[in-house]
Amino acid sequence: MLQSLLGSKSSIDTDGKIVFLEEIGEYKYHIDRMLQSLQRAGVFENCTGVVIGGMTDIKPNTPQWGVAIETLILQAVNNPNIPILFNFPAGHDTDNRALLLGRNVRIASDGKQASLVFDN
Numbered sequence: 001m002l003q004s005l006l007g008s009k010s011s012i013d014t015d016g017k018i019v020f021l022e023e024i025g026e027y028k029y030h031i032d033r034m035l036q037s038l039q040r041a042g043v044f045e046n047c048t049g050v051v052i053g054g055m056t057d058i059k060p061n062t063p064q065w066g067v068a069i070e071t072l073i074l075q076a077v078n079n080p081n082i083p084i085l086f087n088f089p090a091g092h093d094t095d096n097r098a099l100l101l102g103r104n105v106r107i108a109s110d111g112k113q114a115s116l117v118f119d120n
Contacts, residue, residue: 003034006041015046018105018116021073022053022091028066031058035076044077049107050084051116054091083107085114 002021005011023031038044055069066072070086077084085107089095104119 002043003037006037006043011041014043017047018049018051018107019043019047020051020053020088020090020099020101022055023058024054024056024092025059027059027061028069028072029061031055031069032066032072035072039076039078044079044082047082049082050077051088051090051107052084052086053088054093054096056092083109083114085116088116 002012002019023034026034044050050073052070052073058069073084073086089097090099100118106117106119108115108117
């Protein structure tokens with residue numbers, strides 16, 4: 001949805017915010033195209049983090065195409081100072097935790113593990 005809203009009145013401002021991404025039933029090349037559109041629109045430039053939820057039922061390309069989705073995301077964000085949480089249990093998977101959109105959250109990390117913390 002973020003990519004579809006780019007350039008519209010409904011496009012969101014990600015400055016100072018954590019961006020949540022998840023996808024269902026897409027080809028990797030399509031995810032790559034969406035990530036490149038988000039990157040070129042500046043979505044990742046001033047965000048404070050990226051949370052990657054379920055990448056569910058990704059369609060197989062024949063012939064095989066591209067690299068791992070994690071690599072595509074790292075290439076699109078392209079900033080080692082922006083923390084990225086992979087495999088967050090939210091999206092279209094069986095383990096689908098609720099995210100409270102619009103709440104104050106932060107990414108906490110001890111260098112080995114990271115978590116999303118909802119502030120009071």
